[in-house]
Amino acid sequence: xxxxxxxxxxxxxxxxxxxxxxxxxxxxxxxxxxxxxxxxxxxxxxxxxxxxxxxxxxxxxxxxxxxxxxxxxxxxxxxxxxxxxxxxxxxxxxxxxxxxxxxxxxxxxxxxxxxxxxxxxxxxxxxxxxxxxxxxxxxxxxxxxxxxxxxxxxxxxxxxxxxxxxxxxxxxxxxxxxxxxxxxxxxxxxxxxxxxxxxxxxxxxxxxxxxxxxxxxxxxxxxxxxxxxxxxxxxxxxxxxxxxxxxxxxxxxxxxxxxxxxxxxxxxxxxxxxxxxxxxxxxxxxxxxxxxxxxxxxxxxxxxxxxxxxxxxxxx
Numbered sequence: 001x002x003x004x005x006x007x008x009x010x011x012x013x014x015x016x017x018x019x020x021x022x023x024x025x026x027x028x029x030x031x032x033x034x035x036x037x038x039x040x041x042x043x044x045x046x047x048x049x050x051x052x053x054x055x056x057x058x059x060x061x062x063x064x065x066x067x068x069x070x071x072x073x074x075x076x077x078x079x080x081x082x083x084x085x086x087x088x089x090x091x092x093x094x095x096x097x098x099x100x101x102x103x104x105x106x107x108x109x110x111x112x113x114x115x116x117x118x119x120x121x122x123x124x125x126x127x128x129x130x131x132x133x134x135x136x137x138x139x140x141x142x143x144x145x146x147x148x149x150x151x152x153x154x155x156x157x158x159x160x161x162x163x164x165x166x167x168x169x170x171x172x173x174x175x176x177x178x179x180x181x182x183x184x185x186x187x188x189x190x191x192x193x194x195x196x197x198x199x200x201x202x203x204x205x206x207x208x209x210x211x212x213x214x215x216x217x218x219x220x221x222x223x224x225x226x227x228x229x230x231x232x233x234x235x236x237x238x239x240x241x242x243x244x245x246x247x248x249x250x251x252x253x254x255x256x257x258x259x260x261x262x263x264x265x266x267x268x269x270x271x272x273x274x275x276x277x278x279x280x281x282x283x284x285x286x287x288x289x290x291x292x293x294x295x296x297x298x299x300x301x302x303x304x305x306x307x308x309x310x311x312x313x314x315x316x
Contacts, residue, residue, distance in 0.1 A: 007068060014060060031160075033190075039209070041196075048164055050196075056072050086150055092149055159191065179205055232267040
């Protein structure tokens with residue numbers, strides 16, 4: 001019999017630090033079994049604080065949170081048995097081998113020795129580190145260390161694996177490898193993945209995302225649904241006479257053009273279908289036209305009034 005209860009459930013979750021700083025200001029989340037759920041937002045938005053409360057590393061100031069059916073405040077021990085955690089900073093021991101790191105983690109969870117041996121071999125194979133099992137971790141690349149941390153987080157068969165900025169600081173190739181193994185984790189072990197990220201391309205891997213800013217959830221849904229809600233494609237065009245082109249766009253098409261980095265920008269429901277009409281009816285030589293579908297950064301802009309990149313740069 002399957003358990004259809006939410007893996008993570010929060011209602012009115014808050015965290016206020018001494019001095020009155022509100023890091024999380026009333027978060028409601030429902031994460032279902034087997035989902036890949038993403039927290040999207042800039043640094044300082046409240047992502048890491050939320051995960052800290054869900055993993056019993058920080059006590060909520062108000063509200064309630066259930067993880068794996070257990071309350072993080074009244075039954076933290078049960079929560080810890082049901083979760084795995086990959087921290088934002090590397091926490092594997094560099095002076096131990098890969099296998100020794102996993103064996104140490106197995107002892108902390110009181111796994112029987114035979115179970116630990118089998119789980120260690122299985123997890124190292126899952127993340128592609130079998131050949132490196134007896135190498136000291138200090139010789140590993142950043143991507144290999146992160147994959148080992150994922151193996152460690154899964155060793156005791158948790159119901160949910162929390163990943164705080166799982167690919168922060170990694171090069172693009174290592175980031176792609178980490179996500180390849182995370183997809184294997186989900187399909188083979190049916191574990192719920194709950195991750196924080198400020199990388200827009202990573203959020204595309206999620207079944208659902210919640211956009212958080214300044215401690216509040218500003219929108220939630222599938223990446224496709226959130227982008228579809230924007231309702232318009234972005235069309236950037238360069239012309240031989242931008243001033244005249246802007247007037248023609250207004251008079252002939254009823255579109256308000258705004259200056260872009262190079263040329264003009266307009267928004268239309270179906271950019272690809274609009275381009276032929278634009279070419280035929282603008283009456284000004286077109287030098288280039290680029291159509292861009294709505295992105296998650298557009299979603300963030302719509303919800304907060306700023307782009308995710310700009311918000312990240314403004315965060316302390």
